[in-house]
Amino acid sequence: MFSSRLWGGVDVDRYPLSCISIKYIFLLLVLIVLLGCGSKTMVVLVPDTDGKTGAITVSNSAGSVDIATANQATTISGGQQSPPSTPILLEQKDINTVFSRALTAQPIPPVHFILYFISDSNELNSDSFKNVPAIIQAIEKRNSVDISIIGHTDTVGNDEYNYTLSKGRADAVACLLMNRGVLQNHITTTSHGEDNPLIQTGDNISEPKNRRVEVVVR
């Protein structure tokens, strides 16, 4: 079927079957590459900035692996049909070799300030008012252009009332910062209502520590 020539070193006139086999093997390899069986994912659990280690689950249709020990890693080679490998402990130097650029690119974590108010008002209590210069310093140190002011409530009372009160307090703090030179378009104010408490309580429980405004400087 072909004129006499060599295909992959095999004389295809004398061995036409080899020609067909090699062609199909080649097509199969192309198909495997296209299906991404050449891809590989490695997932490593490492301690966070406080030195604590959380937990991860790595899964696909072929299997699932849990890791809760620092510096352990799982690898998946060959696509979604290959289960994640049993976790192995990596040496710190090997983790650094692979991830050094990603790790050195990590920005400074944001800083949070928690402010409390005189009961049923938009006025900071005296302790919290003393924190305001520190907030300004944190903004200046980071040249921050992303400051969130978030109002929070406890689980007592009416949702609408709590939302309005906590949003009003967040706006009052924004004013304090703007009076000290922070640009309004660097500030976002919002309220999380009762849904992001500092201290978990049941419903309708008075908890002064949850009635707060949080300032996050990024």
Add this chain to the structure above:
Amino acid sequence: MTIIAVSLLITLANAIWSQASPTTFVGIVRSVCNEAYIHRDDTPIPAEMNMKIMIRDVIKTGPDGSLGLIFEDDTIVSVGPASEFIVEEFLFNPADKKLSFVVRIFQGTFSFLSGQINKLAPDSVRLETPDATIGMRGTHVLVQVVGRR
């Protein structure tokens, strides 16, 4: 009747104010080194310090680039050279119980230090790679993807 109308109005206003509008940013660039781009609506924008990140942005670094982001829930994401990922979902609205964070990693090296969304709703945070899905509970995870499809 007035009370009902006013209550409805407050609830509606609440709902409108707490929706993330399409132009709301979800994060901010806080470190850039060499070649790094934000691809938005198929347009590559060179990444700069303090640039705002939106949902569906694709982040891409060049052969010697790196980038670090802080998301609105304090999640810290950073990537090394020759890396690419997309922010598929980001919702941080605890008052409406709307919490979700999904990132799809296409290639490269990637560091993810989880924030408040993961603290409030661990199952709502996912990292997708070509070979597996990663779920987590309050943690720092590193991902390397090679030989992309």
